[in-house]
Amino acid sequence: DAGVIQSPRHEVTEMGQEVTLRCKPISGHDYLFWYRQTMMRGLELLIYFNNNVPIDDSGMPEDRFSAKMPNASFSTLKIQPSEPRDSAVYFCASSFEQPGLGGNEQFFGPGTRLTVL
Amino acid sequence: AQTVTQSQPEMSVQEAETVTLSCTYDTSESNYYLFWYKQPPSRQMILVIRQEAYKQQNATENRFSVNFQKAAKSFSLKISDSQLGDTAMYFCAFMKNDMRFGAGTRLTVKP
Numbered sequence: 571d572a573g574v575i576q577s578p579r580h581e582v583t584e585m586g587q588e589v590t591l592r593c594k595p596i597s598g599h600d601y602l603f604w605y606r607q608t609m610m611r612g613l614e615l616l617i618y619f620n621n622n623v624p625i626d627d628s629g630m631p632e633d634r635f636s637a638k639m640p641n642a643s644f645s646t647l648k649i650q651p652s653e654p655r656d657s658a659v660y661f662c663a664s665s666f667e668q669p670g671l672g673g674n675e676q677f678f679g680p681g682t683r684l685t686v687l
Numbered sequence: 688a689q690t691v692t693q694s695q696p697e698m699s700v701q702e703a704e705t706v707t708l709s710c711t712y713d714t715s716e717s718n719y720y721l722f723w724y725k726q727p728p729s730r731q732m733i734l735v736i737r738q739e740a741y742k743q744q745n746a747t748e749n750r751f752s753v754n755f756q757k758a759a760k761s762f763s764l765k766i767s768d769s770q771l772g773d774t775a776m777y778f779c780a781f782m783k784n785d786m787r788f789g790a791g792t793r794l795t796v797k798p
Contacts, residue, residue, distance in 0.1 A: 603786070613778065613788040626785060659730065674720045674782055678732035 574679035576662050582685045588650040591682045594643055595664030603676060604637055604647050605661040613661075619645065652686045659683050689714045689781050693789035700769045701797050707754075708764045708792045710779030716740075720782040721755065721762045726791075727775040735777070738762065769796045 575594040583589055595602045603618040617627040622639045630637070634653070639645040649656055663676040691712045700706035712721070723735040738746045738755050745753050750767045766773055774796045779789040 612790045615785055615787070618785055661732065663732070675722070675734055675737060676782075676786055677734075678724075681730050683730075 574662055574664055574677050576660075576679035576682050578682060579680060580683045580685075582687065583652055584687050585653055586651045587686075588648065589652045589656075589684060589686075591647040591660050591662075591684070593645045593647070593662030593679060595645070595662070596677055597643065599664035599666045599677070600642075601665045601667065601676075602639060602645050603661075603663040603665075604645070605663065607659045607661060607681070608657075616647070649684075652684075654686045657684055657686050689716075689783065689787050691779055691781050691787050691789035693777075693779055693792050695792045696790070697793045697795070699795040699797055700766075702769055702771060704769055705765060705767045706769055706794065708766075708777050708779075708794065710762045710764070710789055712760050712762065712779075712781045714760070714781065714783070716783050718783075721753075722780040722782065722786070723751070723753070723762075723764045724778045724780060724788075725773075725775045726778065727772075732778075736764065766794075771796050771798060 577592045600621050604616040605613050606616055607613045616629045617637045618625055619639045635649055637647045659681045661681045662679045665676045693710050695709055719740045721738045725733045725735045736746050736748045736751050738753055745755050752765045754763045776791045776793050778791045781787050
C-alpha cells in the first residue's frame with residue numbers, strides 16, 4: 571500500500587482565496603483524521619470521520635473551514651476564504667479499529683504545507 | 688477532556704547514550720492507548736511505539752522502550768544507544784476515541 575496520500579504537498583495562496591486540501595486514506599481504514607500543526611499550537615485535531623461520517627468537528631476553528639468525505643477513499647479540507655493565520659502544515663491520518671489486533675495506530679500522510687500571503 | 692503534557696521542550700544526548708523523554712496525561716478513562724510518534728525534519732509522522740492501557744507490561748521496540756505508570760498517568764520513552772538518526776521531534780499521544788498530542792520534545796543526538 572502507498573500509505574496515506576495528500577495533495578498538494580505545498581500550497582501558496584493569497585488571502586481571501588479558497589484552498590482545498592486532499593487526502594486518500596489507506597485502503598480498508600475506516601477512520602480518517604485531519605490535523606493542523608503550527609509552532610504556536612502544536613498538533614491540533616480538526617475533525618475526524620468514521621465510515622465517511624463526521625464524528626467530531628469540534629476542532630474546526632471557524633466556519634471558514636469545512637471537511638467532507640464523499641467516499642471511503644477520499645476526503646477534502648477546504649478553507650474559504652483563507653487568511654494568513656491559516657498558514658500551517660495540515661496532516662491527514664487514517665486508522666482502523668481492531669482492538670487487540672494492532673488497531674488504533676494512526677498512519678499519517680506527508681502533510682500539506684499551506685502558506686497564505 | 689484528555690490532556691497530554693510533555694514538560695521537556697528540548698533535550699540533547701550524546702550518540703550511543705541513553706535518554707528518557709517524559710510524558711504525563713490526564714484522563715478518567717480506564718481503557719485507552721498511548722503512543723510515541725517521531726517527526727524528523729522530513730516532517731513525516733512515524734510511529735515509534737504503542738502501549739495498551741490494559742497491559743501492565745511495558746512495550747519495547749528494539750532500542751525504544753516505555754515506562755508506563757498507569758496510576759501516575761505517566762508514559763515516558765527511553766531511547767537506548769542513541770543514534771544520529773534519532774534526532775527529531777517526539778510527540779506523546781493519548782487515544783480513546785480520538786488522538787490528543789503533547790506539545791512535543793525536540794531531541795538532538797550529538798556525535
